[in-house]
Amino acid sequence: MNIIFLLIGISLLLACGFLAAFFWAMKSGQNDDLHTPGMRILCDDEP
Template identity: 65%
Template structure:
């Protein structure tokens, strides 16, 4: 029974550590990215020179 109290205490302590780390990250601006979402649609998924493009070169 004592072991359950120790495990509950450890889990609450670990949860508080993660909560403090989350608030620190929010206050320090770790989650502030206003540029990337607006231009993400402009980025291509594949890089030029991939295998699909190289295999099409033989048909021309």
Template identity: 70%
Template sequence: MNIIFFMIGISLLLALGFFGAFLWAMRSGQQDDLYTPSMRILLEDKEPTTTDTPA
């Protein structure tokens, strides 16, 4: 019977930890831009410029 109370306490602490991490992520702005990351692969990178000067 004691193990049930122990497991309930551990699960509540774990749930509070996940909830705290969720609140931290929302307050720090990690969920602000949902469109750009999915389109970033489609955007072309600039071609690197090379100089032909001898060293």
């Protein structure tokens, strides 16, 4: 029964780590422009 409590604690710490990484990515602006990179391949390069 103790192993279940240990695994629950580890999973909560892991989930909090992923949540913190998500908030860091949103704060640093990594998801600001999702449209332009997909459209860049469709445009011709002008010399």
